[in-house]
Amino acid sequence: MSSIKIRTKRQPGTTQIRTLIAHPMETGLNTDSKTKKTIAAHFIQQLTVRHNDTIILTTDLASGISRNPYFSFEMKGGEPGDKITIQWTDNQGNSDSQDTLIQ
Amino acid sequence: MTQTRRQFIKKSLSLGGAFLSSSLVMLKPLLAQTETSWPISKFAHLTYQIALKRITGGQPLIPSKDITLSIPRIAENGALIPFTVSSTLEMAESVFILVKNNPVPLIARFTLSPHVNTQLSARLKMAETSDVVSIVLANGHYYYTDKTVKVTLGGCGG
Structure with a gap:
């Protein structure tokens, strides 16, 4: 299962892209309530949105974004069948990517 | 080898120092590279x-x-x-x-x-x-x- 869910919605002249990513987004400041150890920072650093393989938006993030981040963007144009790809990389070197077709 | 223990320590320390500084120099461009991909200096713990x-x-x-x-x-x-x-x-x-x-x-x-x-x-x-x-x-x-x-x-x- 991919960690990324994407929903697109066509509106007059624009396409709304919404995404929900499963990720802990740990700040590195919290301590585990049982072991009393600091939980290592673990957060998404970069998020890229592509429209038919053209980068339309890049986002640099830090741990200030909530757990299981949600984003919504608005793209100009967009036709049914166009491909939207969302990719993320985190500070521990993990990454994931998912694409969807505009309905 | 007429090397006293003191001399040996002195030598190894200076060698270690040289190694450390050279590795720091090598690290610098690496840091600069990460700066462009993810702006770490902007996301630091700052006021x-x-x-x-x-x-x-x-x-x-x-x-x-x-x-x-x-x-x-x-x-x-x-x-x-x-x-x-x-x-x-x-x-x-x-x-x-x-x-x-x-x-x-x-x-x-x-x-x-x-x-x-x-x-x-x-x-x-x-x-x-x-x-x-x-x-x-x-x-x-x-x-x-x-x-x-x-x-x-x-x-x-x-």
Whole structure:
């Protein structure tokens, strides 16, 4: 299962892209309530949105974004069948990517 | 070998020092590289003023009515605060979101291409009651608008 869910919605002249990513987004400041150890920072650093393989938006993030981040963007144009790809990389070197077709 | 223990230690220390400094020199371009991919200096644990200076490079912030920041005035849970930034400024290049009192003030930087409108939503964490500032870089100028959010339960303390 991919960690990324994407929903697109066509509106007059624009396409709304919404995404929900499963990720802990740990700040590195919290301590585990049982072991009393600091939980290592673990957060998404970069998020890229592509429209038919053209980068339309890049986002640099830090741990200030909530757990299981949600984003919504608005793209100009967009036709049914166009491909939207969302990719993320985190500070521990993990990454994931998912694409969807505009309905 | 007529080397005393003292001489040996002296030598090995200086060698170690040389090694350390050379490895630091090698590390430098590596750090510079990560700077372009993910701006670590902007996302460090800083005060708001220093973070702001690193973003704008000392340029003044211009208050603007063309940026709309929608965010709840009172948040019960600081771990999950939805916000939306929209702007009618032409040629917007980047959007920055900052929370003044957070340990890491910069929340996110969105780099926009001409294919997207300045209409962004996400959810952020807040440690305590603070001002939330959204900055839009357009035509080389930094425009901003801010709002105070009252947090009744902090979001960074787990």
